[in-house]
Amino acid sequence: MTSTPSPKPSRSPQVETTDIVFPSDTNTHGTMFGGKVLALMDKAAFLAAVEFAHVPFVTVSMDHVRFITPIMVGEIIETHSRVAYVARTSLVARVDVFRRDPYEEKEPELACRGWFVLAARGKDKRPIILPELLLETDKDIEDAEFARRFRERSLAWRA
Numbered sequence: 001m002t003s004t005p006s007p008k009p010s011r012s013p014q015v016e017t018t019d020i021v022f023p024s025d026t027n028t029h030g031t032m033f034g035g036k037v038l039a040l041m042d043k044a045a046f047l048a049a050v051e052f053a054h055v056p057f058v059t060v061s062m063d064h065v066r067f068i069t070p071i072m073v074g075e076i077i078e079t080h081s082r083v084a085y086v087a088r089t090s091l092v093a094r095v096d097v098f099r100r101d102p103y104e105e106k107e108p109e110l111a112c113r114g115w116f117v118l119a120a121r122g123k124d125k126r127p128i129i130l131p132e133l134l135l136e137t138d139k140d141i142e143d144a145e146f147a148r149r150f151r152e153r154s155l156a157w158r159a
């Protein structure tokens, strides 16, 4: 059975985090270890989901993650996350990771992007019906369509 807290349609705020890459975060190439990047992204996806719906979530799937450019030790990394699509009791969050040199005044560079499916589960482990997501801009609509297709593919691969 499903918990039903009568959700109101709502926007998804963009959630931003900032961190620095320490030597303990790196691999043998001296660049940030992919597993550490994934952990940050998973956390960012969770924060986006919680700030949107204010209920507990678990990560269901993180199949579509692309490492675009390496992140170097000593760099600042920022995550920008937002809910892109809401199904019934699950949603898809988009997470972008940016890198920048703390000593240069340059725009941050996109280093990694991923799409994460999270499911809302109460403390009683029952699924929770989520609020409808308000899509306000063309970018919101484009992201929602990409996320919807990603979720369908993820469901098709369901073990």
Ligand SMILES: CC(C)(COP(=O)(O)OP(=O)(O)OC[C@H]1O[C@@H](n2cnc3c(N)ncnc32)[C@H](O)[C@@H]1OP(=O)(O)O)[C@@H](O)C(=O)NCCC(=O)NCCS
Pocket: 057, 058, 059, 060, 061, 087, 088, 089, 090, 091, 117, 118, 119, 121, 127, 151, 154, 155, 157, 158, 159
């Ligand atoms: C995620 C989990 C609760 C799903 O359990 P389940 O029995 O498949 O539950 P349901 O069938 O009710 O699915 C729950 C929601 O997830 C969605 N879902 C399940 N598997 C999915 C997949 N592979 N891809 C995309 N969505 C999926 C379902 O469509 C449903 O959402 P909807 O109501 O919006 O359609 C369960 O697999 C689990 O607990 N996994 C471990 C989670 C975890 O430990 N994560 C890491 C730490 S947070």
